[in-house]
Amino acid sequence: SYIDIVMQFNDTEREAAKKKKKSMDPLKWRLLPTLVLLVSFLVLLLRNPSERLDSACSLLPYDHYWITSKRIVTPRGVTPGAVEVKGGRISAVTEGDYQHWVLSSNRVVDYGEAVVMPGLIDVHAHLDEPGRVEWEGFSTGTKAAAAGGITTLIDMPLNSFPSTVSEETLELKVKAAEKKIYVDVGFWGGLVPDNAFDTIALDRLLRAGALGLKSFMCPSGINDFPMTNSTHIKEGLNVLAKYKRPLLVHAEVVLDSESNTELTSVDSLDPRSYATYLKTRPPSWEEAAIKELQAAMKETEIGGRAEGAHIHIVHLSDAETSLDLIKDAKSRGASVTVETCPHYLAFAAEEIPDGDTRFKCAPPIRDAANRQQLWEALLEGHIDMLSSDHSPSVPDLKLFDEGNFLRAWGGISSLQFVLPVTWSYGQKFGITLSQLVLWWSERPAKLAGQQHKGAIIPGNDADFVVWEPDVEFDLNENHTIYHKHPNISAYVGKRLSGKVLATFVRGNLVYTEGKHTLAACGVLILAKWSALVNEASFVGGEL
Numbered sequence: 001s002y003i004d005i006v007m008q009f010n011d012t013e014r015e016a017a018k019k020k021k022k023s024m025d026p027l028k029w030r031l032l033p034t035l036v037l038l039v040s041f042l043v044l045l046l047r048n049p050s051e052r053l054d055s056a057c058s059l060l061p062y063d064h065y066w067i068t069s070k071r072i073v074t075p076r077g078v079t080p081g082a083v084e085v086k087g088g089r090i091s092a093v094t095e096g097d098y099q100h101w102v103l104s105s106n107r108v109v110d111y112g113e114a115v116v117m118p119g120l121i122d123v124h125a126h127l128d129e130p131g132r133v134e135w136e137g138f139s140t141g142t143k144a145a146a147a148g149g150i151t152t153l154i155d156m157p158l159n160s161f162p163s164t165v166s167e168e169t170l171e172l173k174v175k176a177a178e179k180k181i182y183v184d185v186g187f188w189g190g191l192v193p194d195n196a197f198d199t200i201a202l203d204r205l206l207r208a209g210a211l212g213l214k215s216f217m218c219p220s221g222i223n224d225f226p227m228t229n230s231t232h233i234k235e236g237l238n239v240l241a242k243y244k245r246p247l248l249v250h251a252e253v254v255l256d257s258e259s260n261t262e263l264t265s266v267d268s269l270d271p272r273s274y275a276t277y278l279k280t281r282p283p284s285w286e287e288a289a290i291k292e293l294q295a296a297m298k299e300t301e302i303g304g305r306a307e308g309a310h311i312h313i314v315h316l317s318d319a320e321t322s323l324d325l326i327k328d329a330k331s332r333g334a335s336v337t338v339e340t341c342p343h344y345l346a347f348a349a350e351e352i353p354d355g356d357t358r359f360k361c362a363p364p365i366r367d368a369a370n371r372q373q374l375w376e377a378l379l380e381g382h383i384d385m386l387s388s389d390h391s392p393s394v395p396d397l398k399l400f401d402e403g404n405f406l407r408a409w410g411g412i413s414s415l416q417f418v419l420p421v422t423w424s425y426g427q428k429f430g431i432t433l434s435q436l437v438l439w440w441s442e443r444p445a446k447l448a449g450q451q452h453k454g455a456i457i458p459g460n461d462a463d464f465v466v467w468e469p470d471v472e473f474d475l476n477e478n479h480t481i482y483h484k485h486p487n488i489s490a491y492v493g494k495r496l497s498g499k500v501l502a503t504f505v506r507g508n509l510v511y512t513e514g515k516h517t518l519a520a521c522g523v524l525i526l527a528k529w530s531a532l533v534n535e536a537s538f539v540g541g542e543l
Contacts, residue, residue: 057521058508063087065107067464067504073117073433074456075442082108083116085462088506092458111466114501117437118456119151119183119463120419121444124248124314124339124387126411127153127185130176131161136392136484138180141415142522144482146182146511148416149465149500152525153183154448157190157214158225159391165190165225167204174209179520183505184463186448186525188248190225191215196232202239209526211448212245214314217289218252221410230292237296237306243529246310246337246447251289251322252281252363266406274352274359277405281364283318290325300335312447313338315389317363319373327382337384337447340374342421343412343490347371355403358490360410361391375429378439385443386422390415395485413489416482420498421491423469433469449527462507471499480514 055061064086072081074093084092122145128135145153155173157164164170164187177185189210195201202213213236215228228236236247269276290313299306313326316338329336343361348368352359359365377383391411399408414421422436437455445454452460473479475494483489502512510517 056519057517058510059512059515059517060109060509062107063507064091065109067109067111067116067466069111069116069466070113071115071433072456073115073437078115078433083456083462083464085504085507088462088508089452090456090458090460090462093456111501114466114468115433116456116464116466117433118441118454118460119465119503119505120149120440121152121154121448121450121454122150122388122390122415122418122440123154123385123444123448124156124341125153125390125415126156126159126392127390128159128392129180130172132159134394134484135159136390138177138185139182139520140482140484141390142180142182142185142520143511143516144416146503146505146516147480147482147500149419149467149503150415151183151463151465151503151505152186152445152448152450152453153415154186154188154211154525157188158220158222161224163190163192163222163225164188164210165192165195165205166201167208170205170208170210174524174526177524181522181524182510182516182520183503183522184461184525185522186211186450186527188212188214191228191232191236191247192226193228193232194226196228196235199239202236206239206243206245206527207529209528210245211525211527212248212310212312213240214248214250216250217292218250218254218285220250230296233293233296234299234306237299237309237311240310241300241306241308243527244308244310245449245527246312248312248314249289249293250315251293251313252285253288253292255284255288270354271404271406272355274349274354274356274365274405277360278349278364278366280406281362283320283322283366286316286318286322286363287325290322294325294329297329297334297336298332301333307335310335310337310447312336314387315344315361315363316340316374316383317344317366317370319366319370319377323373323377323382337443338382339385339387340378340383341387341389341412342414342418342425343389344374345371345378346421346425347490355400355405356490357398357400357403357405357408358488358492359412360398360405360408361389361412362410375426379429379431379435384439385447386418386439387444388412388414388418392483392485392488395488398488413483413485414491417475417489417491417496419465419467419500420473420496421494423498424494424496427497448525450525462504464502464504465500466502466504467498467500469498472497473499 068082070080079095081095127141129137162169189205191213347365392413393409397409441454
């Protein structure tokens with residue numbers, strides 16, 4: 001095991017003991033190690049009971065200990081070091097030579113050459129509960145997240161039933177999640193036509209704890225989550241400005257004339273071909289949506305009507321005109337960010353096999369040239385962060401036997417794999433551990449208003465992923481996958497690099513080497529608001 005909690009002693013004391021060995025009575029010397037061990041066990045047994053943890057919530061029995069590694073990723077870079085954890089928070093961080101700290105402590109978790117970095121924060125996941133627990137659910141979804149190094153998830157308001165569009169439906173979701181989550185979970189609320197002009201309803205939803213709102217500019221496929229237009233979005237932003245929380249937008253607009261032409265042209269094409277599906281959702285849909293958002297983006301500028309609000313474009317697929325429009329809005333001072341997802345960075349349209357509907361999603365995976373441009377935009381900072389957009393369903397909806405891309409349910413199942421996928425496919429671009437933290441921890445924490453997450457610094461929650469970047473594995477039937485339906489993931493069958501060894505959430509060791517805690521002790525994250533304090537708010541502006 002990589003977890004080795006040991007009593008450690010100062011090297012200089014050991015040297016001194018060796019020099020005295022010859023002069024000591026042989027019998028006393030033989031008894032000394034035994035006495036040391038007995039004292040050690042007595043110290044551990046007589047520890048302050050308040051430092052002991054509920055063993056059901058953590059695979060470590062204490063809440064005060066040190067983690068050491070030769071590769072800890074802090075805001076200053078990658079360094080040897082030690083992190084002191086106490087009461088679920090990071091108490092101290094020692095970078096560089098940490099031996100004197102370690103040797104003075106009697107509870108040390110040493111990970112050697114493995115990487116210790118902030119836990120991943122996934123701001124875009126569909127856990128489908130309540131109402132569609134047969135698709136995923138909080139228990140399996142957060143188990144998969146923990147096994148993948150994700151320590152915080154923000155659950156989307158749709159694909160569950162009912163959708164989270166009111167104070168009452170948020171309460172249903174919170175109750176459904178209680179005692180089922182292995183990592184911390186927060187919630188986005190939904191912006192839909194029924195609540196967009198109802199300031200009281202949106203106030204109640206946000207004051208009940210929604211971390212922000214999400215809207216669709218095209219049909220969502222979910223009956224109780226209809227699409228919004230730019231007028232709805234502006235109204236939502238006006239309310240969000242007071243709370244300084246973001247609006248997440250699925251930015252595709254169905255262009256009627258183009259849609260009719262495309263649908264007519266695909267009638268004669270093979271529905272098992274991914275190229276056929278790709279024709280039905282061209283990049284112009286993303287471009288049109290972001291053009292429609294330009295006026296709303298302008299209102300988030302300093303002095304604008306919605307100053308304090310923030311627009312976040314989810315799962316960007318088009319790396320050309322759509323991205324240029326976002327870059328332009330940023331340059332003009334709009335409070336806007338954008339994410340893309342690992343499946344857009346890993347796969348290319350021309351590589352997708354006929355009939356393999358595991359790869360269907362919206363917006364669609366585009367060609368290899370577009371994939372290259374997405375990587376370049378990410379590396380250059382034009383794309384701010386990554387998210388999984390984990391969107392599973394029951395296998396029957398994927399129509400595997402039929403293989404019809406036009407009729408199959410879309411969505412990529414990915415929670416457990418996003419860290420090794422990002423690392424594996426990013427190697428050719430020379431990505432660094434610090435960049436992973438920026439895309440998967442630091443910036444997502446800011447978007448979700450989580451001021452005490454996303455970095456290994458004193459005072460933050462003790463959320464860590466420990467992993468070995470160089471260890472390769474085949475994602476096949478021999479690999480344990482915790483998603484409810486492992487076979488629907490497009491990543492199954494791939495060889496990846498980056499093995500997760502352990503995941504800590506608020507100091508609790510919740511996963512290590514194939515084992516989860518007995519109890520699900522993750523924390524529900526609900527925004528707190530008053531006229532003076534907005535504790536979980538996003539601070540507007542560029543990340």
